[in-house]
Amino acid sequence: DSGVTQTPKHLITATGQRVTLRCSPRSGDLSVYWYQQSLDQGLQFLIQYYNGEERAKGNILERFSAQQFPDLHSELNLSSLELGDSALYFCASSVNVRDKTYEQYFGPGTRLTVT
Amino acid sequence: DQQVKQNSPSLSVQEGRISILNCDYTNSMFDYFLWYKKYPAEGPTFLISISSIKDKNEDGRFTVFLNKSAKHLSLHIVPSQPGDSAVYFCAASPYGGSQGNLIFGKGTKLSVKP
Numbered sequence: 001d002s003g004v005t006q007t008p009k010h011l012i013t014a015t016g017q018r019v020t021l022r023c024s025p026r027s028g029d030l031s032v033y034w035y036q037q038s039l040d041q042g043l044q045f046l047i048q049y050y051n052g053e054e055r056a057k058g059n060i061l062e063r064f065s066a067q068q069f070p071d072l073h074s075e076l077n078l079s080s081l082e083l084g085d086s087a088l089y090f091c092a093s094s095v096n097v098r099d100k101t102y103e104q105y106f107g108p109g110t111r112l113t114v115t
Numbered sequence: 116d117q118q119v120k121q122n123s124p125s126l127s128v129q130e131g132r133i134s135i136l137n138c139d140y141t142n143s144m145f146d147y148f149l150w151y152k153k154y155p156a157e158g159p160t161f162l163i164s165i166s167s168i169k170d171k172n173e174d175g176r177f178t179v180f181l182n183k184s185a186k187h188l189s190l191h192i193v194p195s196q197p198g199d200s201a202v203y204f205c206a207a208s209p210y211g212g213s214q215g216n217l218i219f220g221k222g223t224k225l226s227v228k229p
Contacts, residue, residue: 004158042222043206044219105161108158
C-alpha cells in the first residue's frame with residue numbers, strides 16, 4: 001500500500017459525458033501528479049500540482065482539467081469524453097519538488113471506460 | 116518522439132538466474148532515473164533510483180547501472196524469483212530537477228519461471 005488513494009476504482013460512462021477522478025496523496029506529500037496509461041502506451045504525464053498550484057503540464061487535453069485543494073487532495077476532471085479517453089488514470093505524490101526527491105508513489109488507479 | 120525507450124517488451128528468465136532489463140534515453144538533460152514495478156490491477160511501485168552523478172546503485176537483489184555516455188541504464192535482479200514477475204518501467208526526470216514529472220518507457224514484462 002503506497003498510501004495514495006484514488007476513487008473510484010472503475011468508472012464506465014458514455015461519450016460526451018463528464019467525470020471527476022479523485023486522489024488523496026500520502027500524508028505529508030505536497031506534490032500530486034496525474035498520469036494516463038492507454039493500451040500499448042507507457043504512462044503519460046498529464047499535470048502536476050504543488051501545494052495547491054499548478055507546477056507542470058504535460059500532454060493534457062484542453063477538455064481535461066485538474067485542481068488541488070487546501071487539504072492537498074486533487075481532482076482530475078475529464079469532459080466531453082471520447083472513446084479514446086478510455087484508459088487507466090494514475091495519481092502519484094511526492095514529498096517536495098525542491099528537495100529533488102523524485103520518488104513518486106502511485107495510487108491504484110482509476111480505470112475509465114467510455115462507451 | 117519517445118525519450119525513454121525500453122526496446123524489449125518481454126523477458127523470460129529461470130528462477131535463480133539473473134534478470135537484466137534495459138532502458139535507453141535520448142535527452143541529456145535527464146538527471147535522475149527510476150525503476151518501477153507494476154502488477155496487474157495495481158499502481159506502479161517504486162523499486163530503485165539512481166542519480167546521474169553515480170554509475171551504480173544497489174538495493175538488495177536489485178542493482179541499477181547507468182552509462183551516461185551511452186545514455187543507457189539497466190536493472191539487474193539477482194537472483195530472480197517468481198514473485199518478480201511483473202511489468203518493469205524505466206523512468207527519467209527531465210529539466211535538471213526544476214520539474215518533478217517523470218517520463219516513462221513503455222515497460223518490459225518479466226516472467227520468472229520456477
